[in-house]
Amino acid sequence: MADAGQPLADRVAVVTGAARGIGRATALALGKSGAHVVAIDLDEAAVKPTADAVSALGRKGLALGADVGDLRSIDGMVRRIIDSFGRIDVLVNNAGVTRRAYVMDLTEEDWDRIMRVNGKGVFFCLQRVAREMIPRRSGVIVNIASIAGKGYAGASNVIYAGSKGAVISMTRMAALQLAPHNINVNAICPGTTVTALSDANLRTRAADEGVTVEEMARRRNAAIPLGRANEPEDIAALAVFLATPGARNITGQSFNVDGGIIFD
Numbered sequence: 001m002a003d004a005g006q007p008l009a010d011r012v013a014v015v016t017g018a019a020r021g022i023g024r025a026t027a028l029a030l031g032k033s034g035a036h037v038v039a040i041d042l043d044e045a046a047v048k049p050t051a052d053a054v055s056a057l058g059r060k061g062l063a064l065g066a067d068v069g070d071l072r073s074i075d076g077m078v079r080r081i082i083d084s085f086g087r088i089d090v091l092v093n094n095a096g097v098t099r100r101a102y103v104m105d106l107t108e109e110d111w112d113r114i115m116r117v118n119g120k121g122v123f124f125c126l127q128r129v130a131r132e133m134i135p136r137r138s139g140v141i142v143n144i145a146s147i148a149g150k151g152y153a154g155a156s157n158v159i160y161a162g163s164k165g166a167v168i169s170m171t172r173m174a175a176l177q178l179a180p181h182n183i184n185v186n187a188i189c190p191g192t193t194v195t196a197l198s199d200a201n202l203r204t205r206a207a208d209e210g211v212t213v214e215e216m217a218r219r220r221n222a223a224i225p226l227g228r229a230n231e232p233e234d235i236a237a238l239a240v241f242l243a244t245p246g247a248r249n250i251t252g253q254s255f256n257v258d259g260g261i262i263f264d
């Protein structure tokens with residue numbers, strides 16, 4: 001049982017892309033704050049350990065396989081969550097993809113793959129989950145954008161930057177249109193965060209610049225004012241706060257968690 005004193009006691013939270021990285025850390029942090037957690041990823045087997053870790057905390061943890069780039073898959077996912085829990089209180093739209101590439105090397109395939117998950121996926125998960133939140137006049141949506149969407153020069157590629165700018169813009173307008181229904185929508189813009197995604201970018205960058213991965217990591221961190229990359233838990237902590245009653249009057253905002261790289 002969740003302790004009734006916990007800020008998210010018995011809330012139902014959904015996290016996409018929860019098999020690893022920021023999504024997994026966020027699912028666990030929500031569980032530690034008292035929430036039941038539905039952990040979504042492409043492959044149910046890959047995300048099951050996240051749900052099991054939430055269950056080990058004494059909350060309900062449910063693993064679901066779903067592709068957030070596919071509307072039928074999103075609708076099936078929402079139906080299964082409502083069948084199991086009856087409601088959704090918190091959505092963390094976290095699933096995202098990229099690859100490090102120079103502007104002139106990007107392809108139509110890159111556009112379709114990145115926009116399908118980072119743009120279409122975020123929008124339709126938000127819309128379909130908001131449809132369940134509106135009748136209850138309550139809900140919190142947290143979109144994981146990126147400082148890439150605010151002009152960060154070290155972003156992995158131009159299409160990715162555009163997809164994250166789209167997330168920031170969608171966060172603002174959705175916040176306005178869902179505010180009358182008492183639904184808060186905010187975005188978190190992580191800087192470099194130590195995950196499989198950033199590791200792949202780091203390796204490509206090191207190869208491009210002809211240095212070791214260790215040297216590339218040193219240079220990357222030296223360019224961060226606080227001198228360190230994020231751990232996934234640094235993003236999870238803000239996602240939890242945005243889901244708590246203390247954040248009830250915060251909406252439409254995009255918060256940087258980046259060690260001081262970007263100020264706007």
Ligand SMILES: NC(=O)c1ccc[n+]([C@@H]2O[C@H](COP(=O)([O-])OP(=O)(O)OC[C@H]3O[C@@H](n4cnc5c(N)ncnc54)[C@H](O)[C@@H]3O)[C@@H](O)[C@H]2O)c1
Binds near residue numbers: 040066067096147195
């Ligand atoms: N790591 C960073 O440095 C960094 C920086 C800024 C923003 N972000 C953003 O944070 C989010 C999480 O990134 P991460 O670093 O933890 O990535 P990651 O690659 O470690 O994990 C992403 C997860 O999303 C899942 N996923 C991918 N496509 C999916 C789909 N169509 N449907 C369902 N799940 C899908 C993957 O299977 C994976 O488990 C992304 O939106 C990313 O753009 C990451």
